[in-house]
Amino acid sequence: MKEYQTITEISGPLVFAEVDEPVGYDEIVEIETEDGRTLRGQVLESSEGIVSIQVFEGTGGIDRNASVRFLGETMKMPVTEDLLGRVLDGSGNPIDGGPEIVPDERRDIVGEAINPYSREYPEEFIQTGVSAIDGMNTLVRGQKLPIFSGSGLPHNELALQIARQATVPEEEEAGEEGSEFAVIFGAMGITAEEANEFMDDFERTGALERSVVFMNLADDPAVERQVTPRLALTTAEYLAFEQDYHVLVILTDMTNYCEALREIGAAREEVPGRRGYPGYMYTDLAQLYERAGRIEGKEGSVTQIPILTMPGDDDTHPIPDLTGYITEGQIMMDRDLNSQGIEPPVNVLPSLSRLMDDGIGEGLTREDHGDVSDQMYAAYAEGEDLRDLVNIVGREALSERDNKFLDFADRFEEEFVQQGYDTNRSIDETLDIGWDLLSNLPKTELNRIDEELIEEHYREEKSEAVEVEAE
Incomplete structure (x- = not known):
């Protein structure tokens, strides 16, 4: 030396x-x-x-x-199963007043790329307890599914709700061993007020016992933000692939991470790319996101939910744009829904989970899950289109059929998406609410659902009540 x-x-x-x-x-x-x-x-x-x-x-x-x-x-991260329940700063040093970390081993924070040949295809359902995600944009083990939000929107509340409620119901029901669930929470560039809210919630709900928290605050050096997500993911990989945990990694806010990249690029006098961000930002983000996945022969998994605030609510901004290329979908938060008091304000129409079809259905959730999701999506989309028409011609000019779809869109937001941040719905409860809503439409309009499922789940009394109310 x-x-x-x-x-x-x-x-x-x-x-x-x-x-x-x-x-x-x-x-x-x-x-x-x-x-x-x-x-x-x-x-x-x-x-x-x-x-x-x-x-x-x-x-x-x-x-x-x-x-x-x-x-x-x-740089190496000292890893051990005893990290669960600990709070660390953005450089991996304990800040919770607990003892020093005695590691089982020290791992390079850059990590090793998962061999594509050894990757297992993600297809096991993770229940977040949030209907807009579980029902319409299902998260599966080993997936990377970002939340696209905006400044002032309650993405932190949604992140905490997922951290509290996320489970793997399939293995819990089977009573299988090695199905422990852990949450790695990596915060980058958040305010002290946000940090206090996070910690109060973790401690109040007991979620801290199965979590490892990394905190990089807004007044901490920007350079540290480049290290924080890598420390979090290194810890996640150890717990998943050595200790057989199913690990959910929540990273917030990726916009702050990318701003740190831009700041360092400017200090190095690099030639800037789009909007001043480094030309290698795509590669850098891919190095983080691609650390999610499952490995053949390993019980554990790493699932990622990165959260980013879109500057100016612009989904074509380089940060959400590049993130969308790398990840398998996105959960979109909506400012209009938030102003209506919908909690969480998730807009399911532009949201997407590309792996949803592989993570739902018989043996994973319920056999009617896919059909119910498709039908609600189509009905809500039609209701949204009719809202634009109502602004022009008025509701009286609509047909009886159109009014039912308009009512469906309102009730979908008020009963399905709206649930608050303390309500934990099972997938059965979510799909039952879906059938309640679909039963307000005539059977002839349910053209995306198998007839056998309609006979089994359609609530005739709901349909009759709606007709009586209309009369």
Whole structure:
């Protein structure tokens, strides 16, 4: 381990130092300041004679007299099953007042790509207890399903609800061993107020016992935000593939992560890409998202729910745009639904889960799940179109059939999507509500559902009550 006092430049979060021997990319660095503080950093770029170092704690207090030590290894995360129930900062240090972590092993935070040949196709249902997700955009084990939100929308409340309620009902019913469920919560660039809300909720509901929380606050260095999700995912991979947990990783807010990428790119004077973001942002995000999945022969799984706030509610912005290319769908939160008091304000029409068809149906949920979802989607979409028409011609100009679809759209939002953040619905409860709503439509309009299922689940009394009310 060599020590240098050859700092030549300090620029934003970067320190440049001269060296007389090769230094490895991503190598961990310790910088000792004149006042005795030791700061950690990582080699960002290495060329002959000079290296650039990104400093996790920020470059405040560093001058040209500081000592630079290269440790000869990349950053590693100390992992152990005892991490469950712990709260760590964005660099992986305990901040909950508990004991120091005694690791079973130390793992490189960059991780190893899952061999495509060894990947198992995701098809086991995860129950979040949220009808708009379970019923219409089902999450399956090993999937990466982001939440696209906007500034001021309650995505944090939805994230906490999923963290509290997520289960694997199939294995719970079978009583299988090795089906423990764990949540890894990685927060990047959140405010102290948000952090307190998260921790209060975790402690109040007891969800912390099966969780590992990583907290990077808004006043923490932006550089640390690049490390936080990698520490979280390294912990998730250990629990999933070594300890057989089914791990749900919630990362919020990916927009803050990408802003940190842009800040560092500007400090390095890189040629910017779209809207000033680095040209390699797609690759960088893929390195994170593709760490979700299942491995053949392993009991555990890593499922990801990244959350991002779309700047200006623009879904063509580079961050949601690139995220959509990499992931298997998206859950869209809607400002209009939020203003109506719908909780959670999930708009199911632009939402999508590309793996839903493989995670529902006989043996996974109920055999009517797919048909009910398709029929509700079609009926709600028609009701939405009719709302636009009503604004022009008025409701009196609509036919009796059109009025029923208009009523369906209203009741779908008020009874199916609306459930509050403390209600945990099983998939059976979700589908029963769906049948209650569909039974308000004539049987002849249920053209996406098998006739046998209609005979089994259609509620005649609902249909008759609606007709009496109309008269």
